[in-house]
Amino acid sequence: MKLILLGPPGAGKGTQAQVLAEKHGLVQLSTGDMLRAAVKAGSEIGKKAEAIMKSGGLVSDEIVIGIIADRIEQPDCANGFILDGFPRTLKQADALGSLLASKNKELDAVIEIKVDDTILVSRIENRARETLAAGGTVRADDNAEALKTRLMAYYRETAPLIGYYYAYRKLQTIDGMAPVAEVSAQIEAVLKGAAKA
Ligand code: AMP
Numbered sequence: 788m789k790l791i792l793l794g795p796p797g798a799g800k801g802t803q804a805q806v807l808a809e810k811h812g813l814v815q816l817s818t819g820d821m822l823r824a825a826v827k828a829g830s831e832i833g834k835k836a837e838a839i840m841k842s843g844g845l846v847s848d849e850i851v852i853g854i855i856a857d858r859i860e861q862p863d864c865a866n867g868f869i870l871d872g873f874p875r876t877l878k879q880a881d882a883l884g885s886l887l888a889s890k891n892k893e894l895d896a897v898i899e900i901k902v903d904d905t906i907l908v909s910r911i912e913n914r915a916r917e918t919l920a921a922g923g924t925v926r927a928d929d930n931a932e933a934l935k936t937r938l939m940a941y942y943r944e945t946a947p948l949i950g951y952y953y954a955y956r957k958l959q960t961i962d963g964m965a966p967v968a969e970v971s972a973q974i975e976a977v978l979k980g981a982a983k984a
Contacts, residue, residue, distance in 0.1 A: 788978065790870065790895060790978075791869075791894060791896075793952070794899060794900035794963060795902065796911060796941060798901075799970060801817060801871055803900065803967075807869050812866060813869050814868045815868070816864075816871065817872050817873075818851050818873040818875075819871075822836045822851075823840070835847075841927045843932070843933035843940065848882070855886075856882075877947055880948055880951055895978075895982075896981040898959050898961060899952075901961065901962060901963050902963040902964055906964070907938065914929060915930070
């Protein structure tokens, strides 16, 4: 199963990707996590990405496409994967399509997790607060200023992918406002439908 979870920051993509990964033995491919690991490791990619990520902007297509192209070649991806945070631009979506086509593979579904804009900000603020209370490190981009930039990047660059995948006949939209378990149940229903198709 090859899936994309699409949605704005704070929609719950990461949470749902984890649930799916555990339940179906799929690999969660989060470009955000991979980039944060690169920043932490101080690699060349990390050095290029750090300031952009901190501001809430998008890292270059070239970098993220390169990361994903390498990653989906790994043997653990043979069973399927969930893309969480990739693609985020039309160029990335085209590149993914070419990559999969070159292996005679196809996406099974693109799941749009729809959430009201008004609750995204409070969700992200809560994530930062909960992380702090648990003694963790808050993401450098979980603050009001970076969030504004992230949301703008989402609407400028990523939201067009909804129409793109609709036209590609892979888009399924679910209600991301429901509790986590209900959102998971909606995703399971979509996957059952995709398996039959
Ligand atoms: P995320 O954890 O998905 O919210 O990603 C955190 C940050 O990493 C984003 O705000 C971007 O700066 C960067 N990033 C992650 N995935 C991508 C992508 N597919 N394209 C460009 N930048 C990305």
